[in-house]
Amino acid sequence: MAVLSWPTALHFFRMNKKRQVVVLALYLSVLFSLYLVPLGMYSPCIKEAGTLGPAPTLIGHRGAPMLAPENTLMSFEKAVESGGGGLETDVTIYDGVPFLMHDSTLRRTTNVAEVFPNRTQLDAAMFTWAEIQQLNAGSWFLLRDPFGTASSLSETDRSQAQNQSVPSLAQFLEVAAASGKLVLFDLRRPPYGHPYRRSYINTTLQVIQAHINSSQVLWLPSEDRALVSGLDPALQQTSGLKASIQELKDDGISRLNLHYSTMSQQQIKLQSVNISTNLYVISQPWLHALAWCAGARSVTTNSVHILSSINQPLFLMQTPEEYTLMWILTDFVSAFLIFAIFTFHWRERGLPFVSGSRHTNDNGPYSKFRTLSDVWSISSVNVRPDLRSSPSSPSGPHLPTITEE
Known part of the structure; x- marks a missing residue:
């Protein structure tokens, strides 16, 4: 289609300027629209009626990081308000108080450089809970605007975001428990020499059992899984590693937590x-x-507020034949458009349909491409001798007059 469209476009440059602009703009707009159709069709969901399962549960990735600073109580509350079915975070620990922090250091999401300027490179697990509480965990969000959404916040939300702190695991679980949401978190093991390096799992379990129903927790840490399952059988054992079905069953895994690129049948x-x-x-x-459409039970997302409003998969089709028919019709429309433009131009300028024909419109723009060789190739012509050009003529050479016999 693209190859045929270029000759069509070139013909427009020989038309009247006003008509050229109008027709060319119309033609290109329609043509480009056809070319851009695939950009809006990333997700052809081909499912027979009755076979499509329920929408995946939306688990807020560190809360609702587009609406509030990640891993703050405000962020998790926004995720709940937006319709999220679960909350995801990362947990670390120092002096017996597990708290929320994704990065290994505090530099990106707190003002540690202002409060503890000599400890910015230190592992987050090496700060006491009392020190963590001194940090601001929200001002960076308004300053850096990681998703380009800070400007859309109301003045009330901006003020609230500005004053967020790092929450403890207990505070986080209370938000999930009050709203009945699932909880998914990764647990960072403290570095060597840390006072809780060996007991961090037991300490975390104790906080969970004190603040939320264990059945709401998707337990992701793989270390000592058998021990954890024995201590709290109600936890939903979740694995981040692909394995055979038998291995997963042997480990008591009820859910896999995988990158979206691994989705398959x-x-x-x-x-x-x-x-x-x-x-x-x-x-x-x-x-x-x-x-x-792939059958995922849940998805972790940064945009709970956007995905929660979707009632069915985009581009949902009942059979593969519908998908094929759509593209066939698109090709026919494109071919018809190109043919119609050629036909319009031929009729406007008298351009013959038969290639190589000498019939041209003398008044049209193509007449200027005729050469003298076309004139002298006419058969049986005579030039009157008395009108031939003479070198001695004072008025200069005369153009020959052509007469037919």
Whole structure:
């Protein structure tokens, strides 16, 4: 289609300027629209009626990081308000108080450089809870605007975001417990020499059992999984590693937590043995549609407020034939458009349909391409001798007059 469109476009440059601009603009706008159609069709969901499962549960990635500073109480509350079904975070520990922090240091999401300027490179687990409480965990969000959404916040939200602090695991669990949301978190093991390096799992379990129903927790840490399962059987054992179905069953895994690039038909097989899948991090509607159609039970997302408003997968089709028919019709429309433009131009300028014909419109713009060789190639012509050019003529040479016999 692109090859045929270039000759069409070139013909427009020989038209009247006003008409050229109008027709060319119309033609290109329609043509480009056809070319850009695939950009809005990332997620063809081909499902027969009745086979599409429920929408994946939305798990807020560190809360709602587009609406509030990540890993703060405000962020988790925004995720709940936006319709999230779960909350995801990262947990570390120092002096017996597990707290929320994704990075290994505090530099990116707190003002540690102002409060403890000589400890900015120190591991987050090497700060006491009393020191952590001195830090501001929200001002960076308004300053750096990681998702370009800070300007859309209300003055009330901006003021609240400005004054966020690092929450403890207990505070986080209370938000989830009050709203009945799932909890998914990764647990960072303290570095060597840390006072809780060996007991951090038991300490974390104690906080969980004191603040939330264990059945709401997707337990992701793989270390000492058998021990954890024995201490609290109600936890939903979740693995971030792909393994055989038998291995997953032997480990008591009820859910996989995998990157969205791993989504495949194998998820259907896992569902048959009661193992569901959570995919991360999915924030675009088209990618959410793919996860939905692939049978994902839940997805971790930065955009709970956007995905929660989607009622069905984008570009949902009942059969593969519908998808094929759509592209066939698109090709026909494109071909018809090109043919119509050629036909319009031929009729406007008298350009013959037969290639190589000498019939041209003398009044049209193509007449200027005729050469003298076309004139002298006419058969049976005579030039009157008395009108031939003479070198001695005072008025200079005369153009020959051509007469037919």
